[in-house]
Amino acid sequence: MKVYTGGGDKGKTSLFSGERVPKHHIRIEAYGDLDELNSVLGAVAAYLPSGETAIQDDFKGIQSNLFVAGAWLATTPNSSAMGYLTPLAATVAKDLEGRIDALSAALPELKEFILPGGQPVAAWSHVARTVCRRCERRLTELIEASEGESIELAAIQVYLNRLSDYLFVLARYLNQALGTIDQTWKK
């Protein structure tokens, strides 16, 4: 049985490519935020209405994709460990666009800012969206800081951008589906 080792008890951890780095290393920050996003998505999924099977399926796919993305973020570019990584499927961003369009079709046009909130599941979706935006910021920071970053990180960047949009639309969709009107921002 494989268990914890305590190798990280003094503030360092191993990247997937083996390098020992401090736990505040930019790569650890980046995939740590991705881990946080995945956990928040788990909270959203736990609140999803039981009839929303298409959205439940979306979440299974998204949470799996974030694991794939996390492995790339945890690996130094051009290391031999990259040979063990699975690429994100080429269609993941397009698939999300299709789902955004499908959910948006039932929603009124948005003409004002809305306050994040409403039903608990929608509120959690907004939280997930903001964590997703932070993941994007971390990722751009990582890409800027690293020479020779992979094409894969660029694909993850696109995916996270699309995922943020999906989560925003999802929050609106869920509030509407559950009979709650989004509150608009009053100046």
Added chain:
Amino acid sequence: MVVPTPAYTTTVLARTWLNGETFELNCSRPQGFDFVAGQYVALVVRGEEREYTLISPPAGGDLRFLIKRVAGGQVSAALAEIAPGTVLAMGRAKGYLRYRPTDRPVYMVATGVGIAPFVAMAADGVRGFHLLHGTRTEDGLFYQQELRAAACQYLPCLSRQGTTDLPGLYHGYVTKYIEENLHGGPFDFYLCGSMAMIRDLTHLLDRSHPATRIYSEAYH
């Protein structure tokens, strides 16, 4: 424990005792089963599952496991007595303790049956690594011949006194050997075995050779 749906079934073919508490279990290779040297699978016995590292090469042939009978362990005790011909459920290969080609000097460090992934890597053609195997006594130095042939340096590290004529013998823990003898670098280290060894060696390398890449897997 929730036992996941097993991916394969395998038939126990033979068991060979290597010392009083450790044996090699040979099992049939299920059709379509694939793995990378260093990976492990879950074997399911009487509704309980445990993970065991394959010591056979991925290229073909029966599947072989190195198993220590754990005091009070349900699965290892059952496997220690299981009859040839018994069919077991088996999971897919998992794990990331795999050899990554490098131009750095490679050190593989094991305690006890933690030698298993390195046996598989040697059988798979990995060569030229330094290998430290820590055990209490000489009868725990499994697969010496194969490992000596594959390694550029094979260092048996025995924590109990007694044997004197073993080539390369070091009396003491693997961690102590590294602390006293590792110079230069940077290195790639592969660690497998006890949690204490992995924790102590990781912290030591963090201090003494911070550019070291470390890949590890702990056995309970």
